[in-house]
Amino acid sequence: MVQNLPAEFYQDFLSASAKARKPSPIRGLYPLELRPGMISLLAGKPNAATFPLTSVQIKARSPTDPQKEFTTDITGAALAEGLQYGPTAGLPSMIEWIYGLQEREHGRKKGEGWRVSVGAGSQDVLHKAIFALVNPGDAVLVESPVYAGILPTFESLNCEFVAVPTDSQGINAASLRSTLEAWSASKAKPKILYTVPYGGNPTGMTASKERRQEVLALAREHNFLILEDDPYYYLYFGSAPRPPSYFSLELEQPEVGRVIRFDSLSKILSSGIRIGFMCGPDALMTVVDMHTAVANLQTSSLTQAIAHALLESWGYDNFKAHTLAVSEFYKGKRDVFERFMKQYLDGLAEWDTPEAGMFFWFKLLLNAPGSESAEEQDSESLIRTKALEKGVLALPGTVFLPNGEKTAYVRAAFSLLDEADVEEAIKRLREAVLEARGA
Amino acid sequence: MPNDMDIPPSTSALAQSLNAVKLSDSPLESRVLPREFYDLFLSESSKRRIEDPIRALLPLEDRPGLISLLAGKPNVDTFPITSMQFNLRDPVSSAESTIVLTEGELAKGLQYSSSAGIPDLLDWLVGLQEYNHGRKRGEGWGLCFGTGSSDLIYKAVNALLDPGDVALIEAPIYAGVFPVFHGTGCEMIEVRTDEHGTDAQGLREMLENWPAGKPKPKVLYTVPYGCNPTGMTSTLERRLQVLELAREHNFLILEGNAPRPPSYFTLEQDQPEVGRVVRFDSLSKVLSSGMRIGFISAPQCIIDAVILHTMTSNLQPPTLTQVIALRLLREWGYDGLRAHVERVAQFYHAKRDVFEGLMRKHLDGLAEWATPEAGMFFWFKLNLGDAAQGDSEAVIRTKALEKGVLALPGTVFHPGGRKTAYVRASFSLLPEDQVEEALRRLREVILEARKEAGVTE
Numbered sequence: 001m002v003q004n005l006p007a008e009f010y011q012d013f014l015s016a017s018a019k020a021r022k023p024s025p026i027r028g029l030y031p032l033e034l035r036p037g038m039i040s041l042l043a044g045k046p047n048a049a050t051f052p053l054t055s056v057q058i059k060a061r062s063p064t065d066p067q068k069e070f071t072t073d074i075t076g077a078a079l080a081e082g083l084q085y086g087p088t089a090g091l092p093s094m095i096e097w098i099y100g101l102q103e104r105e106h107g108r109k110k111g112e113g114w115r116v117s118v119g120a121g122s123q124d125v126l127h128k129a130i131f132a133l134v135n136p137g138d139a140v141l142v143e144s145p146v147y148a149g150i151l152p153t154f155e156s157l158n159c160e161f162v163a164v165p166t167d168s169q170g171i172n173a174a175s176l177r178s179t180l181e182a183w184s185a186s187k188a189k190p191k192i193l194y195t196v197p198y199g200g201n202p203t204g205m206t207a208s209k210e211r212r213q214e215v216l217a218l219a220r221e222h223n224f225l226i227l228e229d230d231p232y233y234y235l236y237f238g239s240a241p242r243p244p245s246y247f248s249l250e251l252e253q254p255e256v257g258r259v260i261r262f263d264s265l266s267k268i269l270s271s272g273i274r275i276g277f278m279c280g281p282d283a284l285m286t287v288v289d290m291h292t293a294v295a296n297l298q299t300s301s302l303t304q305a306i307a308h309a310l311l312e313s314w315g316y317d318n319f320k321a322h323t324l325a326v327s328e329f330y331k332g333k334r335d336v337f338e339r340f341m342k343q344y345l346d347g348l349a350e351w352d353t354p355e356a357g358m359f360f361w362f363k364l365l366l367n368a369p370g371s372e373s374a375e376e377q378d379s380e381s382l383i384r385t386k387a388l389e390k391g392v393l394a395l396p397g398t399v400f401l402p403n404g405e406k407t408a409y410v411r412a413a414f415s416l417l418d419e420a421d422v423e424e425a426i427k428r429l430r431e432a433v434l435e436a437r438g439a
Numbered sequence: 440m441p442n443d444m445d446i447p448p449s450t451s452a453l454a455q456s457l458n459a460v461k462l463s464d465s466p467l468e469s470r471v472l473p474r475e476f477y478d479l480f481l482s483e484s485s486k487r488r489i490e491d492p493i494r495a496l497l498p499l500e501d502r503p504g505l506i507s508l509l510a511g512k513p514n515v516d517t518f519p520i521t522s523m524q525f526n527l528r529d530p531v532s533s534a535e536s537t538i539v540l541t542e543g544e545l546a547k548g549l550q551y552s553s554s555a556g557i558p559d560l561l562d563w564l565v566g567l568q569e570y571n572h573g574r575k576r577g578e579g580w581g582l583c584f585g586t587g588s589s590d591l592i593y594k595a596v597n598a599l600l601d602p603g604d605v606a607l608i609e610a611p612i613y614a615g616v617f618p619v620f621h622g623t624g625c626e627m628i629e630v631r632t633d634e635h636g637t638d639a640q641g642l643r644e645m646l647e648n649w650p651a652g653k654p655k656p657k658v659l660y661t662v663p664y665g666c667n668p669t670g671m672t673s674t675l676e677r678r679l680q681v682l683e684l685a686r687e688h689n690f691l692i693l694e695g696n697a698p699r700p701p702s703y704f705t706l707e708q709d710q711p712e713v714g715r716v717v718r719f720d721s722l723s724k725v726l727s728s729g730m731r732i733g734f735i736s737a738p739q740c741i742i743d744a745v746i747l748h749t750m751t752s753n754l755q756p757p758t759l760t761q762v763i764a765l766r767l768l769r770e771w772g773y774d775g776l777r778a779h780v781e782r783v784a785q786f787y788h789a790k791r792d793v794f795e796g797l798m799r800k801h802l803d804g805l806a807e808w809a810t811p812e813a814g815m816f817f818w819f820k821l822n823l824g825d826a827a828q829g830d831s832e833a834v835i836r837t838k839a840l841e842k843g844v845l846a847l848p849g850t851v852f853h854p855g856g857r858k859t860a861y862v863r864a865s866f867s868l869l870p871e872d873q874v875e876e877a878l879r880r881l882r883e884v885i886l887e888a889r890k891e892a893g894v895t896e
Contacts, residue, residue, distance in 0.1 A: 017622070021618075021622075022618060022621075024615065024618060025614040025615070025617070025618075025851040026614055026615060026847065026851070027615075029845070029847075032840065032845055033845060035843075037843045038843050038844070038845055039843060039844050039845065039869070039873055039876060039877040039880070040844075040845040041844065041845060041846040041847075041864035041865050041866075041869070041877055042845045042846060042847055042865065043865060044667060044815055044816065044865050044867065045728065045865070045867060045868055046723065046724045046725075046728050046815070046867060047786065047787075047790070047867045047868055049786065050724075050725065050782075050783045050786055051726065051727050052527055052528045052530065052726065052767070052779065053525050053526070053527060053528075053726075053727060053767070054525075054526040054527070054528055054535055055525065055526040056523070056524075056525045056526075057523070057524050057525070058520055058522065058523050059520070059521045059522040059523075060519040060520050060521060061519045061521055063519070069521065081729070082729055083727040083728070083729045083730065084727075084728055084729045085723075085728045085729060086729060119753075120586060120753045120757070121753055121754055123752070123753055123754045124752065124753040124754075127751065127752045127753065128752075148491065148492050148493050149491050149493060149494075149754075151489070151491075151492075152488065152489050152490070152491055152750070152751040153751055153752075155487075155488075155489050156484065156487065156488055156489075156751065201511065266513065266551075267513045267517075268513075268517065269518060269519065269520075270518050270520065270548075270549040270550075270759065271512065271513050271549070271550055271551045271758075272547070272548050272549045272550045272551060272552060272757060272758030272759050272762075273548075273549065273757055273758075273759045274753070274754075274755070274756070274757040274758075274759075293618075294593065294615075294618040294619055294622065295589070295590065295593040295619075295752075296585075296586050296587060296589055296590040296593065296731075296753070297587055297589050297590075297615075297731075298731075300586060300729065300730060300731040300757060300760055301728075301729030301730070301731075302727065302729050302730045302731075302760065302763075303757050303759060303760060305729075306759070310519070310520065322519060325517075326517045329514070329516070329517050330514075330517075333514070358511055358513070359511065388499065388502075388505075391502075391504050391505050391506060392505070392506050392507075392508065393496070393499055393500060393502075393505055393506070393507040393508060393509050394508045394509065395493065395496070395508075395509055399492035399493065412508035413508050413509065413510060413511050413512070414508075415511065415512060415513055415514045416512060416514055417506065417508070421506050424506055425506040425508055428506070
């Protein structure tokens with residue numbers, strides 16, 4: 001029997017703006033329409049007879065048989081649902097599919113104190129979750145380096161970043177422990193930890209099971225919630241057995257309900273369709289849904305209908321097969337990229353091999369051998385000048401450091417380029433580094 | 440939500456009405472307000488927003504010969520959808536045709552794209568603004584796409600209002616905007632409306648008697664055509680008065696979805712200063728509400744603020760939706776869209792007539808209303824007898840609910856939630872037999888309430 005944290009527990013975590021939210025005056029009444037025998041004159045829903053799209057058809061590859069194709073027609077009730085306003089948290093059929101997935105992947109069952117909300121990309125719901133939990137000026141724990149795309153959200157709340165170092169095993173739990181144990185009693189402890197545990201962006205590192213368990217224990221000891229942002233969960237290609245998610249591991253804890261999980265279809269189905277989902281305790285999900293009801297009403301019904309139609313036609317086994325094929329694809333690209341890195345950057349850069357995701361995170365060795373400097377080197381000027389001049393563009397690592405520190409690291413994506421371009425890009429980088437060292 | 444359902448008059452009629460109101464002969468470009476003008480209007484939260492450092496570097500990818508390792512874009516080879524097509528009904532003939540997305544369209548639709556919207560669609564929509572409102576590029580305004588106009592109203596309001604700022608809001612108006620304004624910490628002040636639309640005279644008096652030391656209002660939110668819930672439209676005279684007040688008292692006009700010219704967006708072209716209008720458009724009521732298609736036309740720096748907010752909050756509107764929408768809209772062209780909008784208007788007029796006929800049958804003497812010329816709502820006042828003191832809320836939320844009919848008490852359409860005997864009912868969906876049953880139930884509800892109030896029939 002799962003021991004869930006009670007609803008009252010979250011009152012200390014909800015931000016002031018979360019507590020001030022009121023239900024949408026109209027959307028809040030939608031549930032009343034479902035009462036048997038009710039005739040509703042309530043909603044300003046347009047009449048579907050005026051919508052000019054009369055059917056949608058998609059074809060998709062079979063994940064197991066390259067010769068086969070799945071053809072899915074979205075018509076009738078499914079299309080009507082896709083073209084009309086729908087529930088704020090997502091289309092019921094999509095939500096049901098997600099519950100099924102989360103049980104298969106993480107052993108979490110419906111009706112155990114958590115629920116699902118669909119987002120217009122996981123960024124959408126992640127952004128709202130942060131606003132639901134963080135007050136202006138709050139301290140927040142973020143692994144470092146951290147996904148640069150989440151920094152503006154925290155910055156807009158004027159957060160104080162408490163950076164938690166990471167290494168080849170992922171988040172450095174021992175360092176997190178020291179930081180929390182040394183925390184000044186006069187200052188409020190951080191309420192949330194933000195982490196990307198699989199194929200961390202930008203590091204590409206995957207947190208081991210042991211590290212995750214330590215972090216979960218710390219979450220309980222020091223009372224913080226874990227925002228598990230997992231867009232590369234299905235892009236794991238390591239040889240070791242995959243570590244369970246935080247969402248799954250928290251079932252081992254005496255109390256369950258500290259993990260808020262974010263999934264995305266962007267890296268496996270389509271980034272342009274903008275579908276992600278959030279799973280978390282009821283109290284928090286309600287706040288996020290209220291935010292959605294006010295801000296953008298709902299994730300697009302049509303994109304949900306298309307995504308669901310495809311996923312439903314495949315079934316879970318085919319979905320799994322597809323994600324394995326995607327992982328294999330990125331593993332192949334990683335191998336090609338790493339081969340050229342070894343060939344051209346040996347002695348000029350250092351890195352750990354990523355086992356998930358789509359990034360290499362490597363440190364440029366900008367000092368010529370023999371002229372070591374104690375000062376942290378800086379990749380930024382090299383990237384923005386020499387590398388750019390030579391015709392290669394990578395990301396200076398400084399954009400991933402929450403406090404904007406200097407770093408010699410660089411992030412490169414291996415997802416897109418073909419072999420010839422990879423070789424050329426790395427050659428150009430080599431030249432840029434050699435020049436910098438020579439200078 | 441504000442609707443988009445009647446046909447604009449022909450271009451020559453538009454030109455005529457504009458000539459009648461021309462206030463300035465100097466070229467438009469010289470009257471466009473400069474970027475600095477908006478420094479006082481943009482909110483602190485908007486000014487503090489930082490750009491996503493990755494998206495900020497993307498433009499560098501365009502350099503010729505450059506190989507980019509920059510963006511964490513997934514490889515489209517891994518996306519399983521191989522083709523997409525849809526059937527589209529012709530707006531005039533109703534004949535169905537099959538539209539197949541090209542390989543290029545599909546590949547584009549499945550991948551990440553710009554936070555502002557895809558350039559081809561933005562181009563098409565800029566053309567639509569010229570077609571509908573006579574506004575062209577190069578007049579200081581820009582346009583961006585959003586997931587419904589709600590998304591854009593939320594972002595624009597947050598771009599403009601800080602805690603303590605004042606917003607004028609016409610009422611009664613779409614209840615969905617109140618939480619948006621409330622969330623900024625601004626003060627909402629109600630501007631009355633009547634059967635001719637915005638009470639411009641009342642607004643003038645309010646502004647001229649503004650308490651000393653109180654911040655003047657920054658914005659006015661108005662839906663000048665077929666306003667939800669009243670269905671009323673502001674006369675040309677009232678609109679011109681409001682524009683004059685906007686200039687005299689220096690506030691911006693946030694215009695919801697009024698495609699019938701002359702919109703504020705059209706009218707401001709002839710003002711001594713151009714650039715006070717922020718216009719929200721939606722295709723929810725004519726193409727699909729579930730697709731989430733909206734766009735905003737506003738001074739460029741407000742557009743920039745909205746795009747920056749999108750970058751942070753949801754990255755971008757779905758590329759796939761935009762690709763489908765663009766294909767559909769190009770198939771029809773501007774004339775085809777207009778023809779469709781006309782047919783939709785006719786459809787709702789017919790439903791309105793059915794509903795009104797049954798209102799006369801069941802609610803004669805029990806309710807009062809003005810016939811809406813646009814939109815999908817009836818806004819009617821219940822005659823409950825003196826004891827109810829002009830308040831529909833209790834009756835609607837309890838008795839009506841018990842009797843199995845669901846409508847909206849008018850109080851939710853006022854920012855302060857004040858008492859009113861009005862009710863909003865939608866006539867968009869129900870077939871005739873259900874309308875009859877709903878109104879029959881409502882009749883019983885009103886009769887019971889009157890009986891309890893001691894009204895003798």
